[in-house]
Amino acid sequence: xxxxxxxxxxxxxxxxxxxxxxxxxxxxxxxxxxxxxxxxxxxxxxxxxxxxxxxxxxxxxxxxxxxxxxxxxxxxxxxxxxxxxxxxxxxxxxxxxxxxxxxxxxxxxxxxxxxxxxxxxxxxxxxxxxxxxxxxxxxxxxxxxxxxxxxxxxxxxxxxxxxxxxxxxxxxxxxxxxxxxxxxxxxxxxxxxxxxxxxxxxxxxxxxxxxxxxxxxxxx
Numbered sequence: 088x089x090x091x092x093x094x095x096x097x098x099x100x101x102x103x104x105x106x107x108x109x110x111x112x113x114x115x116x117x118x119x120x121x122x123x124x125x126x127x128x129x130x131x132x133x134x135x136x137x138x139x140x141x142x143x144x145x146x147x148x149x150x151x152x153x154x155x156x157x158x159x160x161x162x163x164x165x166x167x168x169x170x171x172x173x174x175x176x177x178x179x180x181x182x183x184x185x186x187x188x189x190x191x192x193x194x195x196x197x198x199x200x201x202x203x204x205x206x207x208x209x210x211x212x213x214x215x216x217x218x219x220x221x222x223x224x225x226x227x228x229x230x231x232x233x234x235x236x237x238x239x240x241x242x243x244x245x246x247x248x249x250x251x252x253x254x255x256x257x258x259x260x261x262x263x264x265x266x267x268x269x270x271x272x273x274x275x276x277x278x279x280x281x282x283x284x285x286x287x288x289x290x291x292x293x294x295x296x297x298x299x300x301x302x303x304x305x306x307x
Contacts (some may be wrong), residue, residue: 093246102185121214122266127272129218132157133302137180139294140278149294154179154198156300162209170209172219178203179226180296194235197297199283205260217264225256225296256281258296260299264304271304 138151158176165171181197204226207219230252262275279295 118153119272119274120268122169123211123214124164125162127162129160129162129306130158131160131174131176131271131273131302131304131306133273133300135178135298135300136179136180137296137298139182140297149182149184152181152183152196152198154181155204155303156205160304161165168211169213170217172207172209172217174203174205174207176203176205178225178298178300179200180298182294184214191236196233198231198233200228200230201256202228205277207260209264215266217266218261219264219275220261221259223258223260227252227254244266253281253283256283256296262300267307269306273302273304273307274301275300275302 093304105228133156135154135156136151137154139149156178158174158178160172160174163171163173177200178201180201181199184195184197186193188193202225203223205221207221210218210220212218224290248297256279257276258279260277262273265272276299278297282295
């Protein structure tokens with residue numbers, strides 16, 4: 088058994104705000120023709136900056152980590168100002184931590200790979216800007232654990248080795264899409280409503296995922 092000590096994860100809204108400010112700068116002032124009201128399809132890829140929140144009183148140190156995010160999106164217009172946008176993504180989340188193992192300090196990292204399926208309501212106030220908000224379903228594909236003790240690193244990958252882990256999660260996501268011809272720059276912030284585990288233990292702490300996501304997409 089090992090002991091983890093937790094500090095609360097800091098809010099990452101400042102990073103999303105900086106991303107929005109950058110995209111609004113004159114460097115990105117050239118905007119595409121108005122594609123609102125058209126069915127669009129595209130590919131996107133980028134990164135998650137993920138951590139955990141609401142550990143139900145458990146004590147362990149959690150720091151954010153980067154992971155891959157990418158997949159497909161489909162824009163379905165309702166009116167020129169409103170649309171529905173489902174997406175399907177491969178999304179890596181998790182956290183880094185540290186603690187004690189039989190009195191010896193160690194570092195710990197977890198990467199959880201999900202299929203994320205958000206369903207966004209899209210507000211399109213202009214041809215260059217889309218505001219997205221909606222629920223998300225996530226299905227756990229795989230978990231990878233890495234431990235480093237005395238400069239020795241071991242890795243372990245599991246596919247549902249523990250039946251008490253939740254494989255299906257639900258969450259909430261909001262963000263912005265900035266449209267430049269066929270290119271789409273996207274920023275997202277998301278939180279899971281359900282914890283990864285019914286009752287956290289020393290081996291499997293209870294937590295909920297939170298993440299920022301930044302992607303570059305190509306719209307057809």
